[in-house]
Amino acid sequence: AQTVTQSQPEMSVQEAETVTLSCTYDTSENNYYLFWYKQPPSRQMILVIRQEAYKQQNATENRFSVNFQKAAKSFSLKISDSQLGDTAMYFCAHQLSGATNKLIFGTGTLLAVQP
């Protein structure tokens, strides 16, 4: 079964600082995809970054990067130069490859960026 665990319910960071959000997952499959989604107070779910499990190189999108450790089943998100607009709930998600493409989410981490 797919499971995703986010052990940090809340985090806080000062503006311009760097913060890392943790995520672990469990699957018996070898081919899958991992995502981070952001949900600001507007409630809209927004894709932040994605990673294919077969790629060893960590994905990067501007100030957002991941540390993907396949053997440890860990997928953390690093936000550099934090901005006030980064304040949101962040969800880690796992998707199997193949015939099914359902996305299973973790419980989320509420990130507050302080001025």
Place this chain on the structure above:
Amino acid sequence: DAGVIQSPRHEVTEMGQEVTLRCKPISGHNSLFWYRQTMMRGLELLIYFNNNVPIDDSGMPEDRFSAKMPNASFSTLKIQPSEPRDSAVYFCASSFGRGANVLTFGAGSRLTVL
């Protein structure tokens, strides 16, 4: 593209009433997902469709919940009869193809059952 369109954005109803939530996926997307978000349980996948066919409805909480996708551009999630514990935000999302499917979410429907 207007994105995934959900209606209504907010609904307040009384226990026992029927509730119908609607979703229009992005044109060309062939997978559609219904999620429920609550403080206690987070984001739960209720059901998803591929090419208008329900593939996995194991997340549907009970028989009071039903979902349909009569064509590629429309889906409904119905709750009958509704109960206070159904109060949540219901999201619809759509995606295209397989592989690293990026789901595009609608803005959600906030349901309050009194």
